[in-house]
Amino acid sequence: MRYALQYLRSLLFVGQMYLAMPIFALVYTIPAMLSRGWAFHAVHHYCHYVRWTARWMIGLRSEIRGTPPSGEVLIASKHQSFFDIIMLVSVVPRPRFIMKKSLKWAPILGWYAMRIGCIPVDRGKRGQAIQDMVKRVAEGRQAPGQLIIYPQGTRVAPDATRPYKIGTGVLYDQFGHDCVPAATNVGVFWPRTGIYRKPGLAVLEFLPTIPGGKPVDTFMEELEATVEGASDRLMAEAGFDAPAARAAQNAV
Numbered sequence: 449m450r451y452a453l454q455y456l457r458s459l460l461f462v463g464q465m466y467l468a469m470p471i472f473a474l475v476y477t478i479p480a481m482l483s484r485g486w487a488f489h490a491v492h493h494y495c496h497y498v499r500w501t502a503r504w505m506i507g508l509r510s511e512i513r514g515t516p517p518s519g520e521v522l523i524a525s526k527h528q529s530f531f532d533i534i535m536l537v538s539v540v541p542r543p544r545f546i547m548k549k550s551l552k553w554a555p556i557l558g559w560y561a562m563r564i565g566c567i568p569v570d571r572g573k574r575g576q577a578i579q580d581m582v583k584r585v586a587e588g589r590q591a592p593g594q595l596i597i598y599p600q601g602t603r604v605a606p607d608a609t610r611p612y613k614i615g616t617g618v619l620y621d622q623f624g625h626d627c628v629p630a631a632t633n634v635g636v637f638w639p640r641t642g643i644y645r646k647p648g649l650a651v652l653e654f655l656p657t658i659p660g661g662k663p664v665d666t667f668m669e670e671l672e673a674t675v676e677g678a679s680d681r682l683m684a685e686a687g688f689d690a691p692a693a694r695a696a697q698n699a700v
Contacts, residue, residue, distance in 0.1 A: 451644075454506070458645040461505040465498055472497070473556045480563055487563040488542055495538035502531070507647030508637055512539050514630075514654030520592045521657075522627045524616050524671055526679045527598040528606065528635030535634070535652040542593030546581060546615070565593060581615060585623065595619070599671060606635040606683055607693035612672045617664040629655040629671055631678030636686045651682050 476490035502508040510531070516539040517523065525536060537543050545561065549568040552558045562568075569581045585595065599616040620627050631653045637646040655674055658667060683690045 454647070455644050457506050458643050461501060461645065462643055464501065464505075468497060468501075469494065469556055473560065480560070484563060484565070487560060491537055491543075491560055491564060495534045498531075498534045499538055502645070506645045508645055508650055509648070510535055510650045510652070512652055512654075516540050516654055517594055517628045517657075519594075520625060521594055522616075522619055522623070522625045523594055523596045523630055523654075524599050524627055524675065525596060525630035525652075526632045526675050527600065527603050528632060529603055529638040529640055531634045531638040531650060532632045532652055535632070535650070536596060536630070540594045540596070544593045544595050546585075546595070546597040546619075567595075581619070585619060595625070599675070603640045604635075605640055606633075606688055606690050607697045609694055609698075612668060614664075614668070616671065617668045620660065620662075620667055621664050624660045626660050627658040627667070627671065629658065629675045629678075631655060631675050631682055633679065633682035633686045633688070636683055636688045648686055651685070653678060653682060 472490060472494045476486060476493075479486035480490050499510045502510065508531075512535065518541050523536070523540070525532065527533075533545075542564070544565040544567065546567050546569055547561060549570045551561060552568040554561075567581060567585055597616050597619065599612040600610040601613050601615075602610070604610045616627075619625075632651060634650040634652070637648050637650050655678055658670060658674075662670070680690045
């Protein structure tokens with residue numbers, strides 16, 4: 449009975465969340481066309497709305513730990529579900545994502561993503577994709593902000609492992625920015641797919657900055673150890689034993 453009730457609440461929450469997206473988009477369309485600042489205001493407003501409705505509709509509270517960066521930095525974040533994107537965008541002043549190219553054509557989402565300066569990348573081309581990514585980031589430097597990349601390239605469930613891709617190291621090396629790692633446990637409550645959302649406390653934590661200028665191999669090792677270790681800690685705090693779950697999954 450409790451599961452059925454939470455599932456119904458989750459269904460209503462998800463439905464209104466996606467219904468609110470075109471409403472927010474319509475309200476802000478003309479201002480966002482005139483000014484990128486209004487486009488950022490629109491996405492911030494929507495993300496705060498989703499966090500607020502998640503709290504009272506499904507019992508999913510959300511907390512930001514650490515200091516959200518405001519300068520021109522590279523943010524390398526753990527990515528487990530749509531909700532960690534919502535949490536990131538809600539607190540970062542001028543977020544610009546490295547995103548898969550197909551999202552460029554997504555209704556509403558794609559237009560706003562391009563308006564705030566996100567970088568679409570064709571991940572299927574591998575080496576060419578990295579070259580294109582570096583070129584597009586360089587072209588967009590006249591509109592500074594916080595460049596966000598997911599080092600594993602996609603959403604990764606709490607019980608799964610996935611290697612860190614070299615693209616993050618290339619950006620770190622090419623542009624010399626400091627890197628702010630970010631960890632999360634949102635996948636414990638909000639899965640990659642499906643409707644059901646669990647109540648609890650979702651956390652996104654900004655970790656100590658990795659200064660620019662380190663060798664790429666050293667940077668990548670430090671980044672992975674920092675983000676994975678902190679994410680496992682946050683998941684354990686939420687009652688999920690990530691290392692044990694991964695071991696069980698790999699044994700199947």
